[in-house]
Amino acid sequence: MINIRKAKKDKVEDLQELNNEVIIDNQKYDFDLDLGWAKSNQGNKYFIKLLNDPKICCLIAETNKIKVGYIVAAPKILAYRKSRLIEITNMGVRAKYRSMGIGTMLINECLKWAKLQGFQKAYVNSYLDNQMAIKFYKRSGFSEIDVSLEKNL
Numbered sequence: 001m002i003n004i005r006k007a008k009k010d011k012v013e014d015l016q017e018l019n020n021e022v023i024i025d026n027q028k029y030d031f032d033l034d035l036g037w038a039k040s041n042q043g044n045k046y047f048i049k050l051l052n053d054p055k056i057c058c059l060i061a062e063t064n065k066i067k068v069g070y071i072v073a074a075p076k077i078l079a080y081r082k083s084r085l086i087e088i089t090n091m092g093v094r095a096k097y098r099s100m101g102i103g104t105m106l107i108n109e110c111l112k113w114a115k116l117q118g119f120q121k122a123y124v125n126s127y128l129d130n131q132m133a134i135k136f137y138k139r140s141g142f143s144e145i146d147v148s149l150e151k152n153l
């Protein structure tokens with residue numbers, strides 16, 4: 001059975017571990033990713049800060065005490081837009097546990113929380129080549145709104 005719960009404030013290393021897997025997974029879409037970041041001091045501080053911020057939603061999916069997935073969502077302040085936006089800043093399910101509905105459970109729970117908090121739109125950014133994630137978000141009702149571009153200087 002999968003249990004979705006709020007991430008515990010004193011278990012920052014769970015989030016660092018799960019985020020580390022996402023970064024390693026996503027390196028095929030972005031060679032610029034710092035593979036040591038999630039477990040670094042910087043990563044630790046980043047996750048401690050978000051765990052202590054009541055405006056941020058941070059959920060963990062667990063089965064038999066094994067942490068198998070997580071989602072983080074934070075307000076996205078865009079003063080020039082009318083709607084209150086929540087951004088999914090981070091999400092991942094361990095490779096072995098994918099395609100079992102865990103990602104859907106996490107996103108549904110997170111968006112339920114966001115709606116209760118008065119958010120009107122949810123936003124997420126994905127690598128263009130991460131078709132698995134894009135398909136997943138589209139299935140959850142998201143549609144394409146923008147494209148990010150970058151260049152080497």
Ligand SMILES: CC(C)(COP(=O)(O)OP(=O)(O)OC[C@H]1O[C@@H](n2cnc3c(N)ncnc32)[C@H](O)[C@@H]1OP(=O)(O)O)[C@@H](O)C(=O)NCCC(=O)NCCS
Pocket residue numbers: 022025026091092093094097098099100101102103104105125126127130132133135136139
């Ligand atoms: C994107 C991601 C979070 C999705 O998580 P997930 O747990 O695999 O998601 P789900 O299982 O809910 O849905 C995935 C697929 O499984 C299928 N599925 C859902 N419930 C299922 C079930 N009970 N049994 C079998 N298949 C199921 C869905 O139909 C879906 O298929 P589709 O995308 O081909 O339509 C996961 O692939 C991941 O962690 N990717 C790597 C990290 C990453 O890229 N994160 C996003 C950064 S933007």
